[in-house]
Amino acid sequence: MRAPLLTSAEVQTSLEPLRAAAKALRVGVATELQWATVGSAIEAAVLLEQRGLPRGLAEHLQSAGVALEEIRRRALASGTWLPVEIYLQEMEHVDTAVDLHEWQLLQLSAAEASLYALPATEMPLQQPTVDQAQGVLA
Numbered sequence: 707m708r709a710p711l712l713t714s715a716e717v718q719t720s721l722e723p724l725r726a727a728a729k730a731l732r733v734g735v736a737t738e739l740q741w742a743t744v745g746s747a748i749e750a751a752v753l754l755e756q757r758g759l760p761r762g763l764a765e766h767l768q769s770a771g772v773a774l775e776e777i778r779r780r781a782l783a784s785g786t787w788l789p790v791e792i793y794l795q796e797m798e799h800v801d802t803a804v805d806l807h808e809w810q811l812l813q814l815s816a817a818e819a820s821l822y823a824l825p826a827t828e829m830p831l832q833q834p835t836v837d838q839a840q841g842v843l844a
Contacts, residue, residue, distance in 0.1 A: 709815035717811045721804075728804050731777065732797050738787040744800060745774050751807040760813060763806050770803030 724747045727740035748770050755763045773796035780790045792800075811819075 709817050712811060712814050712816055712819060714812065717808060720811070721808055724804060724807075728800060731792055731800060734791045735789050736781075737789070738781070741774065741778060741781065741787075744804070745771075747807055748774065748800075748803050751803060751810055754807075754810050759810060759818070763810070766799070766806055767803050769799040773797075773799040 723743055727736065727743035730736035730740045731744060748767055751763065752767045752771070755761060755767060777790060777792060777796060781787050
């Protein structure tokens with residue numbers, strides 16, 4: 707018998723900061739911290755995919771990573787972070803990755819979530835915004 711999955715409410719609560727950061731990117735007002743929040747979640751999604759939860763998302767996640775790097779390059783063009791307009795294709799890649807990461811989390815039990823929490827040496831761009839039971843999975 708399979709362990710209970712994370713509830714939709716648990717996943718939604720943990721994704722609120724990520725969704726807010728992605729929205730700020732979408733409307734062209736994102737801070738560097740908001741950019742890092744999205745990047746951190748995508749890095750966590752990549753690590754989950756590499757660990758087999760589930761497979762087949764790598765290309766989508768890689769496209770989002772490339773889009774984020776391009777956004778970062780433009781935002782730092784002056785030497786200091788300035789919010790930039792996001793191209794439609796970039797936002798589609800980021801939104802798809804965020805949705806796929808949510809789907810990943812909905813496939814996990816609380817026990818699996820704690821198993822797949824990253825060791826401190828593998829932490830993404832910033833500290834996670836999810837509760838400790840989920841580690842850095844969102």
